[in-house]
Amino acid sequence: MSEVVLDVRSLSVVFPTQTGDVRAVSDLSYTLHRGETLGIVGESGSGKSVSSLALMGLLNRNRARITGEAVLSGRDLLSLPSDQMRDVRGKDVAMIFQDPFACLHPMHRVGDQIAEAVTAHVKVSKSEANKRAVDLLDAVGIPNAKSRSRDYPHQFSGGMRQRAMIAMALVHNPSVLIADEPTTALDVTVQAQILKLIERVKDEFDIGVILITHDLGVIAETADTVLVMYAGRVMEVAPSRELFQAPQNPYTWGLLGSMPTIERRLDRLVAIEGSPPSMVAVPPGCAFNPRCPYRFARCTTELPELKDVEGGHADRCHLSDQSKREIWAATAAERLGATG
């Protein structure tokens, strides 16, 4: 594989509160390569967004205890002083967010907001910065980029705003682009366009993309590698195709089982029983055990290791490989049966 651009090692984020420590992210490790899309999936509160905000230095360090390291071109982002981190943000690592309606400043012109991202890191004249903004708007598919750059965000549609956010992120050819639920707030047809656009700029600009989502459909379409998170921990990590064909973890089974497909019309949506744990009192042992249909005594006392299965596939579960294979085969058969 190509060059590693981001190497995250045992990242943990803890928010001390009056009712106890909230362990938002525990011991998260992954590597991201140039031109790779890493998908991070999980329910709300699984720590997928917090881990990225920690990388961006956007968590208040007075209120969050961040440990571990995240190495980007030889520098550990987590231990950089805040003024150096400021220079990394938007230059080496850029981020786009969920709600493009709320993410652009309502009172500044779209072009100016992008130009501001230019001048935040390099000394150029305002007209040069504006020209760069127009070029990028054009590159992300905004028609009449020059005149539209003089518009205010409320004159843009949701999809156009997300395009503008992407243009803003590309200003300094970052090595890493973090997309935090970039399509959740958009119409389905626009979602597909935005995903295609992210895919395209990833190749054109040779960026590593971290795509955070709770939508497995999005993952299936775009991600090369998938990281499944639950209660702040990685449950399973695998190449995308592997994950969909031979998932190892009961939680992943639950996620896949709750995803309706065209072949498999469900009369009722299948949900994973129960709800995610409170992050103040994560269950002992495997955090998923109270909701897991396959749990046994060991699951409630001992946290399973993240074990390598094969070829970059790793999984955190006490079940033996044998029983996993059997259960997945049975589930798969059942799903096929439901189609017939």
Place this chain on the structure above:
Amino acid sequence: MVVLIVLLLTYAVFYLLPAGDPALRFAGKSPTPESIALIRHRLGLDQPWYVQYGKFVKNFVTGDEYGWPGLGYSYVNGVPVLEQIKERTPRTLLLIVGAAAIWLVVGVSIGVLSAVKRRTVADRAAMGFVLFGISAPVFWLGLMALFIFWSKLHWTGGTGYVPITEDPRGFVSHMILPWTVLALLFAAIYARMTRNTLLETLGEDFIRTARAKGLSEREVITHHALRASLAPIVTMFGMDIALLVGGAIITESVFNIQGLGWLAITSTFNQDLPTVVGVVLVGAIAVVVMNLFVDIAYAFLDPRVRYA
């Protein structure tokens, strides 16, 4: 249109609602029969109310023998109302402008500081100042300020008003205390509001975007957060200015500035109805005009309003 309604209400309140003969009230405390007859004829009180109102409006719009706008004649003071108002208005306006400049700068800066340094000693101190500013009565503050800075330390001029055209130094020396005292209350209110609005804005997604593109915290605060927090401050500022035009009564009294507020009070005590009507109208028109300014300012501040 709004001004017409204001005129109608003012007219109704002062001419129709009170019991007794309006002419008697217009004439002041000890009228002679001749002056009453003269007033009655001048006001057209022998005619129906709509004719009277029409005349009142016509005088106001086209002016009367004392100039434009026609506000009538103060029989108590023996001068046209317009002349009194023209004499008193600059004092009040200069008082307001000076105070407003102080409270805007001080209030907004303290608000920003305390929002940015939230939960620090600076923030607590600022909020302590706010509590003091809001609680301290203006008349007490005014008298204490006069006692300390004028009577004891001799740093400033005392009460009274020195026209700026005659003696600029004396003007400032006499105005600095009323400006500060009047500004203190408003600075406190503005500091608290700026802090709250700014904290709310700092939680917005576009602030996170601004940080994500690597702007310095200073740029984030000034160019993004403060910019989005301006609208409510401007609204309140416009309204406060308008209200003060007729309502800086306590400050004007304590420092004996004899502006519009003072004119309203004294003419009320003297039952000098034409003057009261005049001051009320000026105050009402100030509200209308400031409302217009606020709307225009809004269009400048918020592009969503401009294009709607």
